Amino acid sequence: xxxxxxxxxxxxxxxxxxxxxxxxxxxxxxxxxxxxxxxxxxxxxxxxxxxxxxxxxxxxxxxxxxxxxxxxxxxxxxxxxxxxxxxxxxxxxxxxxxxxxxxxxxxxxxxxxxxxxxxxxxxxxxxxxxxxxxxxxxxxxxxxxxxxxxxxxxxxxxxxxxxxxxxxxxxxxxxxxxxxxxxxxxxxxxxxxxxxxxxxxxxxxxxxxxxxxxxxxxxxxxxxxxxxxxxxxxxxxxxxxxxxxxxxxxxxxxxxxxxxxxxxxxxxxxxxxxxxxxxxxxxxxxxxxxxxxxxxxx
Numbered sequence: 001x002x003x004x005x006x007x008x009x010x011x012x013x014x015x016x017x018x019x020x021x022x023x024x025x026x027x028x029x030x031x032x033x034x035x036x037x038x039x040x041x042x043x044x045x046x047x048x049x050x051x052x053x054x055x056x057x058x059x060x061x062x063x064x065x066x067x068x069x070x071x072x073x074x075x076x077x078x079x080x081x082x083x084x085x086x087x088x089x090x091x092x093x094x095x096x097x098x099x100x101x102x103x104x105x106x107x108x109x110x111x112x113x114x115x116x117x118x119x120x121x122x123x124x125x126x127x128x129x130x131x132x133x134x135x136x137x138x139x140x141x142x143x144x145x146x147x148x149x150x151x152x153x154x155x156x157x158x159x160x161x162x163x164x165x166x167x168x169x170x171x172x173x174x175x176x177x178x179x180x181x182x183x184x185x186x187x188x189x190x191x192x193x194x195x196x197x198x199x200x201x202x203x204x205x206x207x208x209x210x211x212x213x214x215x216x217x218x219x220x221x222x223x224x225x226x227x228x229x230x231x232x233x234x235x236x237x238x239x240x241x242x243x244x245x246x247x248x249x250x251x252x253x254x255x256x257x258x259x260x261x262x263x264x265x266x267x268x269x270x271x272x273x274x275x276x277x278x279x280x281x282x283x284x285x286x287x288x289x290x291x292x293x294x295x296x297x298x
Contacts, residue, residue: 003033003040013047015074016107022072023048059295062243065137074107077292078137082106084251084288085239086129089232091254095122102126121160128156129232136236140243143203146195152233153226162228174227181265185224194223208245213238214274218267248289248296250281 006024010017024032024039028048032041058064061077068078087102096119097105105111105126111118132155139148154171162168167175173191177184186194202208202216217238224230235252242249252260256277263274289296 002043004043006039006041009041009045015047018107018109019074057293059293061249061289061294061296062137062140064292064294065243069134069137077288077294079106080288080292081251082130082133084253085133085235086126088251088253089235090122090126090129092252092257092260093231095119095125097122097126106130121162124159125156128158128160131155132232132236133239136240136243140240142244144199144237144241144244146199149195149225149233149237152236153229156229156232168227173225176227178224178227180221180224180230181261183222183265185222191223191225195220195225198223208241208247210242210247210278211271211275213241213245213247214271214278215267216241218264218274221264246297248282248286250278250285252277252281253284256280 004012006017006020009020013020020029020041021039023029024041029041029045031045032039034040058067064076065078065081067073068076073079083099083103083106086106087097087099090097090102101111101118105123109127111123132152135148135152135155142148150171157163157168157170163170169175173195174188177187179185198216198219202212205212217234220234220237221230226233239249239251241247259273259277263277266273286296
């Protein structure tokens, strides 16, 4: 009996390399062994049959995301959210990774680069953002808290070059003043009290409307509590809060970021700009939900 590697098995079975590794790690490929850290698979091994799902497949977005995440199901709405939310949110903040590179990292946990250089932070923050989305799904049922917001920042920025700077507080509030879009933000000494006040106001009502979620986001971004990563943390929070409140979630996509920025800037004077941008993003997300047979309520 001979052996083949993960790449060969993936081509033979017409699945991703990530799926092959998952099959091996879960013991679903008889005879598969690890040799020097690499999975070796019997060359006559058959592709494992898909596990029979018990009960009905959820048609609500949050239970569906949880099910697909826990089962490691590729190609579903969880897979779609991971790639689209991570690519677009990072790209808005200047990441140079392409959509294909982002997808490849998620599916294979590797990065392919041809005739180009890649910023290591872009890769690290992409992997970290995948973990942040998992946190959002896992914690979606809980009220928004200061500890959770800090946890998102800690996961997002861990292992980056910023984390090695003595003045950069990973998982904690900023130590130096910063601006956003040329506008002043909260002084470092005031951030903790401003965030506590914002959360107290936001959590004073049990069920949130879409407008309240957007309003929280605008106020959060104006405080700008972290040295860097505020936009990504803020957009993750919006996704979580939509899931928690039964509102169709949305992804701010890179191609409409200028409308998003304008909406943030003008929110206090004209709420229509950002509201219209969010509704456009919701319509795009509803197309994903329609494709995967997931219902929406608004």
